[in-house]
Amino acid sequence: MKRIDCYLDFISPYAYLAFERLPVALEGLSYEVTYRPVLFAAMLARHGQLGPAEIEGKRDWTYRQVLWLAHELGIPMRMPARHPFNPLALLRLAWGCARVGTPNRYQCETIFRHVWTTGADAEDAGRLATLTAQLAPAHDPAADAVKQRLRAETDGAVAAGVFGVPTFAIDGRLFWGLDALPMLRAHLTQDKALDALWDAPASVAQGVRR
Numbered sequence: 001m002k003r004i005d006c007y008l009d010f011i012s013p014y015a016y017l018a019f020e021r022l023p024v025a026l027e028g029l030s031y032e033v034t035y036r037p038v039l040f041a042a043m044l045a046r047h048g049q050l051g052p053a054e055i056e057g058k059r060d061w062t063y064r065q066v067l068w069l070a071h072e073l074g075i076p077m078r079m080p081a082r083h084p085f086n087p088l089a090l091l092r093l094a095w096g097c098a099r100v101g102t103p104n105r106y107q108c109e110t111i112f113r114h115v116w117t118t119g120a121d122a123e124d125a126g127r128l129a130t131l132t133a134q135l136a137p138a139h140d141p142a143a144d145a146v147k148q149r150l151r152a153e154t155d156g157a158v159a160a161g162v163f164g165v166p167t168f169a170i171d172g173r174l175f176w177g178l179d180a181l182p183m184l185r186a187h188l189t190q191d192k193a194l195d196a197l198w199d200a201p202a203s204v205a206q207g208v209r210r
Helices: 013-025 040-046 058-073 088-096 105-116 125-135 144-159 178-188 192-198
Strands: 002-008 031-037 167-170 173-176
Touching: 002 013, 013 058, 013 105, 013 178, 031 088, 031 105, 031 144, 040 144, 088 105, 088 125, 088 144, 105 125, 167 178, 173 178, 178 192
Parallel strands: 002 031
Antiparallel strands: 002 167, 167 173
8 A cells, every 4th residue: 555645834825725635536545644744835945935825916817716626526616715824733733633743634624614615714713713612632633732833744754856736746756736636646556657657757858947
């Protein structure tokens, strides 16, 4: 059985869609997923980038596209009342729920749907309290140990070459984005076409730098 590390941040609509789509995309294959919530904003800062929702024009397109993709894939989705928002409370809640190892799929699913299916404010204090009570975390999300775990997971992801969410890591390869799910499946089925093109970037010289 292959093990996949899934790096995600609840702020990302693409991470939500990929999370919901993953079981369908890999149906019939033998695999195990480890869910690793990370702080996407720290990755953006590391590379000196803005998030899609912070760029005029791109923000509107992103929201239109993800709603269209959700419609096409049959995944329930409503934009939260405010976006982008600060996801730290949700990320810490996820790690607080990890009794052993990492958060499980149910815990991540519950948090994702808190954000992406209600149309409400993901940071609303009352809603966060209700969500926390529902998940009954084993550890206080505000504890230093939980905060440190989130920092360590984010730092570890960056060190492993992860630059965005969602990213699926397996066998030393990184698959980034909702649209990478077919490539991930190809890897799991040992598709020789994928192997043939995997090292193609090494043959392309670096052009203009800005």
